[in-house]
Every structure is written in structure tokens, then in C-alpha cells.
Amino acid sequence: MTPSTGTRNHQQSDFQIEATPGLEDQHRAFTLRLRKDCQPESHLEEETFQRYAWAAFQVVRCRKLETATEDLWIDNPESAQHFSQMERVKKMAAALERRADKSMNELRQLQRDRFAAYEVYAEHCVMGKDVNIPKSLPVADIRKSDLGRTNPVPFLQGEFDSFYPVNRQGAPNEPSALSA
Numbered sequence: 001m002t003p004s005t006g007t008r009n010h011q012q013s014d015f016q017i018e019a020t021p022g023l024e025d026q027h028r029a030f031t032l033r034l035r036k037d038c039q040p041e042s043h044l045e046e047e048t049f050q051r052y053a054w055a056a057f058q059v060v061r062c063r064k065l066e067t068a069t070e071d072l073w074i075d076n077p078e079s080a081q082h083f084s085q086m087e088r089v090k091k092m093a094a095a096l097e098r099r100a101d102k103s104m105n106e107l108r109q110l111q112r113d114r115f116a117a118y119e120v121y122a123e124h125c126v127m128g129k130d131v132n133i134p135k136s137l138p139v140a141d142i143r144k145s146d147l148g149r150t151n152p153v154p155f156l157q158g159e160f161d162s163f164y165p166v167n168r169q170g171a172p173n174e175p176s177a178l179s180a
Helices: 008-019 023-038 043-075 080-126 139-149 153-163 175-179
Strands: none
Touching: 023 043, 043 080, 080 139
């Protein structure tokens, strides 16, 4: 179970924060700094942001632990236990980094969809329609696929040809040749 699902491990990690003095304040300060940068708006974005903030905070803590275990191993390179601890901590840090990256990408996608939904909503308002767009709808992807289906080239081709007539060889005539 992971903190992202809000199950047993999340409760254990809350206990761990409460058991370590000052850690809760560090986490709160870290989350507030990230909140200024990420600016989640909806509940869905907030949940995703909380997963990201927790994983990023754990990465910072894990990197400190990684440095400590590397120092222990450097002091005693023959110790298989220190080498094993160092390897486990590195794997744990990598897993936490992947979790943080995944949460950040999910948050970015939600925010991209939010801004695309603003555009779609504004277009519907111009047409006189009131539409509720769900926060979970991948509006950016839908919008991208719709824009890919419409081809503006024929329209632009007609506009281009009206300004610059084409000679018999197919090359546009120069304005100086047209006036002569």
C-alpha cells in the first residue's frame, strides 16, 4: 500500500513523522514551497499535488540517508552489510524519484487539461452554450486530436494565391514583374 492510495502505509508514514521531532514542520514548509510553484486548484489536482509533495519530500530525506550510508561504506569498504545498506537505500531513492516524477507528470497533465478546458468553455460561451466540463476529462488530448483533423492548408492556399498570382511554371510572380 502506498501514500498515493491513502492506505495503511500512509498511516504508518504519518506516525513516523509524528515520532520524529521537527520532521512534520519540515514537511509542511517543504509542501508550502512546492504549493507556490505548482498552484493546484481542484480537489483532483490537490490530491495529485499531495502525492508529489510527499514523494519529493521523501526523496530529499532519502538522499541524506544515501549520503550517510555511502560514508559508512567508505569508512569500512570490506563490510558487506554497509554495502548492502547503501545499495538498498539507492534503490529506494530511485523508486521514490520515479514516484515523484510520475506524480508531477500527472499534475502537469491535469493542469494542461484545466487550461484547455478553459479555452473550450470560452468557445462554448461565445456560441451561447453553457457546458460543464469534468476535471477528469483529457481535454488537451481531445483538443489536439480535433486540431489534427482540421486542415487549414486549403484555406491558406486560397488566401496566398489571391495575393501572389502563380505564373505558368508554378512559381509566384514577383511584384515588380506584375507591374511591368
